[in-house]
Amino acid sequence: MFEPGFLTSAAPGAPSLVVHVRGATVRVEEGALPYRAHFLGSLDGLPCVAVDEPDAGVGTGFVELRRLWGQVGAQVWAIAGRAVQIVAWDVDHRFCGRCGTPTQALADQRARHCPRCSLDAYPRLAPAVIVLVERDDGRVLLAHNASFSEPFFSCLAGFVEPGETLEEAVHREVREEVGIEVCDLRYFRSQPWPFPHSLMIGFTARLASGELRPDGQEITEAAWFPASDLPRLPGEISIARALIEAWRERSQER
Numbered sequence: 001m002f003e004p005g006f007l008t009s010a011a012p013g014a015p016s017l018v019v020h021v022r023g024a025t026v027r028v029e030e031g032a033l034p035y036r037a038h039f040l041g042s043l044d045g046l047p048c049v050a051v052d053e054p055d056a057g058v059g060t061g062f063v064e065l066r067r068l069w070g071q072v073g074a075q076v077w078a079i080a081g082r083a084v085q086i087v088a089w090d091v092d093h094r095f096c097g098r099c100g101t102p103t104q105a106l107a108d109q110r111a112r113h114c115p116r117c118s119l120d121a122y123p124r125l126a127p128a129v130i131v132l133v134e135r136d137d138g139r140v141l142l143a144h145n146a147s148f149s150e151p152f153f154s155c156l157a158g159f160v161e162p163g164e165t166l167e168e169a170v171h172r173e174v175r176e177e178v179g180i181e182v183c184d185l186r187y188f189r190s191q192p193w194p195f196p197h198s199l200m201i202g203f204t205a206r207l208a209s210g211e212l213r214p215d216g217q218e219i220t221e222a223a224w225f226p227a228s229d230l231p232r233l234p235g236e237i238s239i240a241r242a243l244i245e246a247w248r249e250r251s252q253e254r
């Protein structure tokens with residue numbers, strides 16, 4: 001079991017799980033606890049740390065975080081994702097975003113403090129909603145987003161805007177992207193999504209009214225699919241795939 005944390009009582013040199021981070025790539029190994037590292041927590045009692053390796057050379061075992069999926073267990077992959085986000089936050093906030101002064105790491109919490117204007121910078125998190133919409137005939141809405149690098153179809157998703165509830169964000173995103181209204185929102189589950197620093201909050205919903213009209217900018221194609229004839233789906237790494245698979249299982253039980 002992973003227990004997140006900020007400080008460790010383990011001494012330098014103690015056995016640990018070390019996530020070396022170079023941008024969006026990582027190398028995960030068990031080794032001696034470094035003197036300077038970001039403590040992430042403990043996995044079954046083993047300290048887990050992140051180390052920034054900006055100058056690591058090519059061919060040193062670093063892999064993209066997405067490609068690490070399947071090479072390690074899901075829990076270790078999640079720890080690697082946490083490491084990438086913590087290192088990116090630390091690098092991005094070495095100078096104050098308000099006055100430009102070099103910041104200082106606080107000793108009692110994970111934050112960087114500006115000694116001049118007292119602005120504290122905490123690790124960044126961008127909440128995003130993702131929703132699987134079903135209609136009364138049992139088919140579900142799947143769409144292709146222009147940002148997808150491969151020709152798969154997925155659930156609709158988007159970032160939560162300031163002042164919005166999660167539910168309001170779902171209604172807005174669906175309306176903006178495909179022109180329909182939804183109802184009966186139900187929370188599914190959430191997933192940390194370190195690409196680069198999101199939290200995906202999953203919902204299911206039902207079609208209330210309207211006809212599909214993809215916006216042509218974010219959504220290039222959208223359609224209603226039965227469980228027996230699904231298009232190419234997103235990988236198992238994503239909460240989108242979990243939403244679709246859960247729906248498919250429910251469909252088979254009917």
